[in-house]
Amino acid sequence: MKKELVMNLNRLDLLLAQALYRGLGHISEPHRHHAVQIGISFDAPIKLRRSSHEPWQEVKGFVVAPNAVHQIDSADQRCAFVWSETVRTKLDFDWRVTTPGEHEALYKLLNDASLFGDPKGVVQRVLELTQTDPDTHLLDKRVEQVKHWLTTDFSREDLATFAARVHLSPSRLRHLFQATTGISMQRYALWQKTMRAIRLASESSVTDGSLDAGFSDSSHFSRMFRQSFGLTYSSVSRSVQVRTWVRELGFEE
Secondary structure, three states, rough: OOOOOOOOOOOEEEEEOOEEEEEEEEEEEOEEEOEOOOOOEOOOEEEEEOOOOOEEEEEEEEOOOOOOOEEEEEOOOOOEEEEEOOOOOOOOOOEEEOOHHHHHHHHHOOOOHHOOOOHHHHHHHHHOOOOOOOOOOOOOHHHHHHHHHHHHOOOOOHHHHHHOOOOOOOOHHHHHHHHHHOOHHHHHHHHHHHHHHHHHHHHHHHHHHEEEEEEEEEEEEEHHHHHHHHHHHHHHHHOOOOOOOOHHHOOOO
């Protein structure tokens, strides 16, 4: 496998419910997020574990299930990571090692310079290669509608209003949303606010991005970012080139 990489910068591409990072890795704290995460190393193995109390396991690539606590040590390694929301919240594992065939295919895909302008296509291909692409047809249509509102409209309306819109009682919607997605509506809304704040902050400032996304202040956003990714937002923003693709996909913030 060739070692000459075309990927030599720390770049984060932000889509609506997905993200793609290529560059040098970091050491994270234990964290969890409402997304499946796929990662590979282009250099030495990555270290991965479920908590700070467990021994590290060295892997060349991995798939982490949504809402699974994990910690990553990829410091100084050239890596690629993909995050994507998926309906498959109840996988058969918290995380697994990629197969040699998956790693070879991911290596070629994520190191293809001709695809750097198509992050959505790259993310979709990564999900297909690891068989983690979203099964959206499995989602209850009422939950799908509420997720759409929370993802694209960034509404601040409450549970009762959403329930009335989809002709359910608040308690029924709360239960159905949790059972279908594996996460509460409140936590899902916070996850969406966090992702939106990251996109907005990349185009303005962390303060403006946090407030525009609906956080009370930038400290609240920073806490949510750290809980979701195991890193401080300031450490990431200093070292990573961020590009948002939401408008290209036909959405407005």
